[in-house]
Amino acid sequence: MDLLADPATLALAVLAVAILGLAKGGFSGLGVLGTPLLALALPPAVAAAVLLPVLLVQDVVSVWSFRHHWSGWIVAWMLPGAAVGVALGTFLAASVPEERLLLVLGLLTLTFGLYRLWLERGGRIVAPSDSPGWVGTLFGIGVGFTSQVAHAGGPPFQIWVTPRRLPHETYVGTSSIVFAAVNWMKVPSYIALGSLNRQTLTAAALLMPLAIVSTIGAVRLIRRMDTARFYTLIYVLMVLLGAKLTWDGLG
Numbered sequence: 001m002d003l004l005a006d007p008a009t010l011a012l013a014v015l016a017v018a019i020l021g022l023a024k025g026g027f028s029g030l031g032v033l034g035t036p037l038l039a040l041a042l043p044p045a046v047a048a049a050v051l052l053p054v055l056l057v058q059d060v061v062s063v064w065s066f067r068h069h070w071s072g073w074i075v076a077w078m079l080p081g082a083a084v085g086v087a088l089g090t091f092l093a094a095s096v097p098e099e100r101l102l103l104v105l106g107l108l109t110l111t112f113g114l115y116r117l118w119l120e121r122g123g124r125i126v127a128p129s130d131s132p133g134w135v136g137t138l139f140g141i142g143v144g145f146t147s148q149v150a151h152a153g154g155p156p157f158q159i160w161v162t163p164r165r166l167p168h169e170t171y172v173g174t175s176s177i178v179f180a181a182v183n184w185m186k187v188p189s190y191i192a193l194g195s196l197n198r199q200t201l202t203a204a205a206l207l208m209p210l211a212i213v214s215t216i217g218a219v220r221l222i223r224r225m226d227t228a229r230f231y232t233l234i235y236v237l238m239v240l241l242g243a244k245l246t247w248d249g250l251g
Contacts, residue, residue: 052195110245161175
């Protein structure tokens with residue numbers, strides 16, 4: 001039976017994919033809402049399996065769109081940690097209470113977003129962060145672990161990278177490459193668990209056109225924004241996302 005045969009499930013899938021498209025197009029952090037939305041209609045593991053191929057296709061669009069704008073230095077430091085994090089998440093997922101992880105992640109994201117909004121209030125110019133690369137590797141572990149366990153890898157990336165004040169297209173391009181790599185790292189565990197089967201792949205295929213269109217639309221919108229407005233929007237999204245994750249963790 002088609003996983004998307006029910007109209008309510010289809011509507012949630014469309015909304016989830018559109019939100020993921022916005023995230024992949026540059027509105028960082030929103031992507032964490034995709035799986036929970038679809039999980040309102042499908043078992044969480046099935047929802048995640050349906051959306052993983054969608055994410056892989058959106059990654060291609062995003063990486064191609066920003067292929068000339070990314071930081072090799074950040075990618076080189078974060079990806080080894082991300083690989084460790086994905087491996088840890090694969091082996092420890094069953095023993096880590098997801099609600100506690102979401103609570104900690106939510107509080108950190110909420111606090112960081114509020115702090116950055118206060119620090120840069122009134123258009124204040126703040127010196128970019130110059131934290132060493134090994135700190136990025138530690139945050140990379142957080143990216144991989146939270147992505148594998150709770151599909152919530154965005155906040156650790158944001159907390160380390162946003163203070164570096166990259167040009168906003170470089171920020172989005174770097175995020176695209178990091179998360180494209182992380183998503184491919186997750187594929188073997190999904191195959192081993194049997195999550196990527198005929199039903200989930202068929203449902204994902206039906207959602208592909210929307211996935212591509214929503215990502216392209218977000219890319220075009222991001223390119224029209226100036227850097228200062230982009231970062232203010234990212235911090236606001238972090239506050240909202242942090243509140244949502246905290247609520248989910250408490251619930």
